[in-house]
Amino acid sequence: MPEPVALKLTAKDFKSDQEVRWCPGCGDYAILAAVQSFMPELNIPRERIVFVSGIGCSSRFPYYMNTYGMHSIHGRAPAIATGLSATRPDLSVWVVTGDGDALSIGGNHLIHALRRNVNLKILLFNNRIYGLTKGQYSPTSELGKITKSTPAGSADSPFNPLSLALGAEATFVGRTIDSDRKHLQSVLRAAAEHNGSAFVEIYQNCNIFNDGAFDELKDPGTRDDYLIRLEHGQPITFGKDGQFCVVHPPGGFGLEVRETAMVSPEEIVVHDAGVAEPAYAFALSRLPGLDLRNTPIGVFRNVSRPSYDDLVQSQLEAAKAKVTGTPEDQLAGLLSSGDTWTII
Amino acid sequence: MTKQVRQLDRVVIRFAGDSGDGMQLTGDRFTSETAQLGNDISTLPNFPAEIRAPAGTLPGVSSFQVHFADYDILTPGDAPNVLVAMNPAALKANLVDLPRGADIIVNTDEFTKRNLAKVGYAANPLEDGSLDGYAVHPVGLTSMTVGALAEHDVSKKDAERAKNMFALGLLSWMYSRPYESTIRFLERKFAARPELVTANIAAFKAGWNFGETTEDFSVRYEVKPAKMPPGTYRNITGNAALALGIIAAGVRSKLPVFLGAYPITPASDILHELSKHKRFGITTMQAEDEIAAIGAALGAAYGGSLGITTTSGPGVALKGETISLAVALELPLVVVDVQRAGPSTGMPTKTEQADLNMALFGRHGEAPVAVIAPRSPSDCFHAAIEAARIALTHRTPVILLSDNYVANGSEPWLLPDVDSLPDLRVEFATQPNGEDGSTFLPYLRDPRTLARPWAIPGTPGLEHRIGGLEKADKTGDISYDPANHDFMVRTRAARIEAIEVPDLEVEDPDGDARVLVLGWGSTYGPIGAACRALRQRGQSVAQAHLRHLAPMPRNVGEVLRRYDRVVIPEMNLGQLANVIRARFLVDAIPYNQVRGLPFTAAELETMLEEVVKNA
Numbered sequence: 001m002p003e004p005v006a007l008k009l010t011a012k013d014f015k016s017d018q019e020v021r022w023c024p025g026c027g028d029y030a031i032l033a034a035v036q037s038f039m040p041e042l043n044i045p046r047e048r049i050v051f052v053s054g055i056g057c058s059s060r061f062p063y064y065m066n067t068y069g070m071h072s073i074h075g076r077a078p079a080i081a082t083g084l085s086a087t088r089p090d091l092s093v094w095v096v097t098g099d100g101d102a103l104s105i106g107g108n109h110l111i112h113a114l115r116r117n118v119n120l121k122i123l124l125f126n127n128r129i130y131g132l133t134k135g136q137y138s139p140t141s142e143l144g145k146i147t148k149s150t151p152a153g154s155a156d157s158p159f160n161p162l163s164l165a166l167g168a169e170a171t172f173v174g175r176t177i178d179s180d181r182k183h184l185q186s187v188l189r190a191a192a193e194h195n196g197s198a199f200v201e202i203y204q205n206c207n208i209f210n211d212g213a214f215d216e217l218k219d220p221g222t223r224d225d226y227l228i229r230l231e232h233g234q235p236i237t238f239g240k241d242g243q244f245c246v247v248h249p250p251g252g253f254g255l256e257v258r259e260t261a262m263v264s265p266e267e268i269v270v271h272d273a274g275v276a277e278p279a280y281a282f283a284l285s286r287l288p289g290l291d292l293r294n295t296p297i298g299v300f301r302n303v304s305r306p307s308y309d310d311l312v313q314s315q316l317e318a319a320k321a322k323v324t325g326t327p328e329d330q331l332a333g334l335l336s337s338g339d340t341w342t343i344i
Numbered sequence: 345m346t347k348q349v350r351q352l353d354r355v356v357i358r359f360a361g362d363s364g365d366g367m368q369l370t371g372d373r374f375t376s377e378t379a380q381l382g383n384d385i386s387t388l389p390n391f392p393a394e395i396r397a398p399a400g401t402l403p404g405v406s407s408f409q410v411h412f413a414d415y416d417i418l419t420p421g422d423a424p425n426v427l428v429a430m431n432p433a434a435l436k437a438n439l440v441d442l443p444r445g446a447d448i449i450v451n452t453d454e455f456t457k458r459n460l461a462k463v464g465y466a467a468n469p470l471e472d473g474s475l476d477g478y479a480v481h482p483v484g485l486t487s488m489t490v491g492a493l494a495e496h497d498v499s500k501k502d503a504e505r506a507k508n509m510f511a512l513g514l515l516s517w518m519y520s521r522p523y524e525s526t527i528r529f530l531e532r533k534f535a536a537r538p539e540l541v542t543a544n545i546a547a548f549k550a551g552w553n554f555g556e557t558t559e560d561f562s563v564r565y566e567v568k569p570a571k572m573p574p575g576t577y578r579n580i581t582g583n584a585a586l587a588l589g590i591i592a593a594g595v596r597s598k599l600p601v602f603l604g605a606y607p608i609t610p611a612s613d614i615l616h617e618l619s620k621h622k623r624f625g626i627t628t629m630q631a632e633d634e635i636a637a638i639g640a641a642l643g644a645a646y647g648g649s650l651g652i653t654t655t656s657g658p659g660v661a662l663k664g665e666t667i668s669l670a671v672a673l674e675l676p677l678v679v680v681d682v683q684r685a686g687p688s689t690g691m692p693t694k695t696e697q698a699d700l701n702m703a704l705f706g707r708h709g710e711a712p713v714a715v716i717a718p719r720s721p722s723d724c725f726h727a728a729i730e731a732a733r734i735a736l737t738h739r740t741p742v743i744l745l746s747d748n749y750v751a752n753g754s755e756p757w758l759l760p761d762v763d764s765l766p767d768l769r770v771e772f773a774t775q776p777n778g779e780d781g782s783t784f785l786p787y788l789r790d791p792r793t794l795a796r797p798w799a800i801p802g803t804p805g806l807e808h809r810i811g812g813l814e815k816a817d818k819t820g821d822i823s824y825d826p827a828n829h830d831f832m833v834r835t836r837a838a839r840i841e842a843i844e845v846p847d848l849e850v851e852d853p854d855g856d857a858r859v860l861v862l863g864w865g866s867t868y869g870p871i872g873a874a875c876r877a878l879r880q881r882g883q884s885v886a887q888a889h890l891r892h893l894a895p896m897p898r899n900v901g902e903v904l905r906r907y908d909r910v911v912i913p914e915m916n917l918g919q920l921a922n923v924i925r926a927r928f929l930v931d932a933i934p935y936n937q938v939r940g941l942p943f944t945a946a947e948l949e950t951m952l953e954e955v956v957k958n959a
């Protein structure tokens with residue numbers, strides 16, 4: 001992890017000179033602004049921050065950040081970022097990806113980065129659609145979704161990105177929404193502090209091909225009754241008047257939503273992102289229905305496990321510690337090891 | 345009993361048995377003893393793809409051929425003088441390659457009715473006269489080994505398994521090999537089980553003593569050391585040499601090395617070897633697939649490491665998109681393809697050179713890369729360093745085309761002096777390079793190499809973005825400008841052409857050859873041996889071998905035009921020949937074979953003789 005130093009950076013320092021080219025009204029703008037104004041908080045010099053992305057509207061992100069950045073190829077950002085992060089522990093490496101990029105073509109790399117616990121902050125912009133290719137359904141689109149490539153409705157069941165990440169042994173899993181800057185930044189903050197992979201799903205509106213996908217979570221009239229704001233150490237209640245809560249029914253496998261008035265206070269689950277057993281965060285990830293009711297946002301899981309980067313570096317250091325002599329001497333020794341013979 | 349000692353100038357021995365019989369190890373040990381004696385050597389292992397094919401069957405036969413001589417040799421030999429057959433399957437599978445008169449040492453214990461039936465022998469070939477033209481030596485290898493170990497504290501199974509050491513002892517006696525290195529090897533290998541050390545040494549000595557006492561072996565042979573340039577040697581396989589070359593490239597560039605790889609035959613051994621050398625600052629990652637392997641290597645290269653990925657043909661197919669990205673990013677990257685017989689899974693343990701088209705052309709868009717190929721096992725060391733040199737100096741992906749034949753074959757290697765290896769140090773960009781003194785232009789090029797600056801993350805003031813989208817000249821900003829794209833495509837091609845490579849050398853000792861044989865990669869040995877044989881018979885023929893396939897040496901066209909006929913032997917259907925014909929308008933004659941095996945010198949000699957006669 002890079003050492004924080006006292007820098008006086010502002011959001012402006014993180015804006016590159018490139019013209020931002022998303023559709024007017026796209027949720028990506030809000031995320032970009034939130035990230036740019038969050039970055040100074042990291043207190044990491046810009047040259048030590050790298051954004052790596054795949055392909056998609058969302059993946060244009062690095063071009064707009066005045067840090068180091070690579071816009072790579074479809075789905076492969078986690079793999080590329082793994083090589084960078086493992087060899088350069090001094091860097092803060094962020095991956096920006098879309099629902100198609102991360103979960104379809106790049107699904108394999110995502111799960112392996114998470115199980116390895118590479119020190120990457122992975123931001124998945126989930127608009128539940130393929131934006132850049134103009135509106136085909138994605139692996140997070142609802143069953144039956146009508147799109148350009150599914151005129152009769154999609155026959156594919158979607159992934160739940162958080163359930164997937166948890167199944168892949170992710171040590172940090174969170175969710176936030178493009179339109180709620182304060183919340184978004186609070187999740188980024190926790191992700192940045194995490195050593196290892198941090199997986200953050202950001203609900204993002206594609207106003208061209210899937211407009212309003214998350215409206216219930218944003219509309220002042222519905223959002224409080226739909227959203228569960230997870231706070232570490234706090235009982236999980238929600239609704240305009242706290243009228244709903246989350247309980248763990250005895251004998252059941254998961255968590256359920258109840259009316260607060262109908263349960264005794266000690267039955268209400270107190271959120272603990274540090275629960276070692278992933279089943280708890282998994283149960284949280286299963287709460288929302290198809291209608292977006294009971295959608296938890298915040299940090300679901302935040303546990304500690306050695307990162308891939310640390311393990312790789314400590315093996316390297318242990319091996320190097322035993323070395324005597326120059327690398328050239330070492331090499332000469334290695335070349336002439338084994339059965340050799342000399343001709344005079 | 346005193347034995348007659350006969351001098352030979354060269355011998356080819358093939359050890360063949362079931363894949364569980366330890367023939368690779370036996371061959372390896374014999375090779376090592378032979379190396380100690382100072383003969384020139386060339387070896388060819390040949391094993392099944394299955395880890396344990398059903399015992400005693402033809403598909404389960406594994407063999408190891410070693411050719412050694414008192415002069416310098418180029419191939420593992422066409423036909424064995426001696427076959428060691430551990431069972432009927434080994435005899436049946438290898439007899440076709442044996443010239444009449446050859447020695448056959450068979451393990452009679454395995455010639456049971458059942459084993460004979462397994463491979464379709466109606467009658468016992470040791471008794472039905474079908475081997476009359478050969479010098480057959482029936483030996484009860486298993487029973488004699490078990491007998492010799494009767495007093496040892498080992499299980500019957502372990503005693504039987506030591507039969508390969510009995511065979512090795514016998515052959516070592518026959519060819520007067522020094523065996524100290526084998527004793528040391530056994531002590532190391534079985535260090536955890538001392539009873540196996542003594543048992544295996546006893547089996548070896550029993551084999552040796554058997555040769556000395558039995559009347560069946562009346563002659564002992566000697567092959568004098570070869571006259572080789574002075575220096576220290578070791579025997580090395582291509583894969584091991586390649587791994588050492590990568591380590592050397594790391595040392596000479598003073599860069600950390602990152603290898604991303606996904607296991608695949610016949611490339612996995614490079615991953616295994618490099619994973620042992622972390623002390624040199626080498627990180628190896630067994631990725632989730634070939635795409636991740638090259639992706640991680642490219643990510644590491646972006647961060648300032650020497651990025652390498654190793655694979656075989658199917659893996660290169662998967663890596664194609666990322667190689668194109670590396671072409672666009674203009675970052676250094678070495679992609680090693682240890683070719684095997686395709687298409688698809690093909691014959692994974694057999695050799696072929698059929699990935700040349702893929703290396704040269706197998707990507708989307710105009711995506712030129714440098715391509716080089718080693719010509720022998722030890723040459724893999726220098727080829728790896730050369731690949732790293734080109735990648736680092738020219739900021740480009742380089743594909744190194746090895747193949748199963750050089751990867752698993754071995755030969756003596758004159759150890760290089762480390763200080764004489766090329767200096768591969770490169771400089772990272774540290775300062776803005778724009779005219780105003782403050783902007784950084786990531787695509788401003790070095791006028792000589794056309795390479796762009798390598799500005800690694802962590803460098804203050806040089807923050808910039810790169811990506812697969814077309815870039816504007818100099819600034820690297822996204823650009824859809826038609827003229828800019830045309831310029832960038834041509835520049836990327838010119839970048840590869842700007843790589844300096846040594847001229848193509850021609851070997852034509854008589855100086856009057858009218859026929860040129862042009863080869864690339866692992867065909868060097870068989871072509872060279874065929875040319876020598878022809879010359880010994882008074883014919884003139886010239887040989888040239890391409891190490892750099894992209895860019896090609898500048899004098900190739902001129903060299904080709906000097907000859908009336910150009911012949912191009914390849915283990916594919918004419919891939920280099922097509923390139924040569926298209927590029928130089930030379931009516932080259934392709935000579936092709938795709939049997940999963942290297943050319944024999946004899947078949948090339950016959951073919952070349954025909955061409956020379958008609959030239």
Ligand SMILES: Cc1ncc(C[n+]2csc(CCOP(=O)(O)OP(=O)(O)O)c2C)c(N)n1
Pocket residue numbers: 055056057058059074097098099100101102125127129130131132133138
């Ligand atoms: C190998 C490859 N296949 C297909 C594409 C075309 N493609 C580009 S982006 C994309 C989907 C993007 O969807 P998503 O990841 O959800 O990103 P969004 O545009 O929605 O942000 C596809 C299929 C490509 N660039 N590369």
Ligand code: SF4
Pocket residue numbers: 021022023025026027028057058127131132205206207208209
């Ligand atoms: S297509 Fe959708 S996701 Fe893409 S830029 Fe436009 S609004 Fe944003």
Ligand SMILES: [Mg+2]
Pocket residue numbers: 056098099100125126127128129130131138
């Ligand atoms: Mg999308």
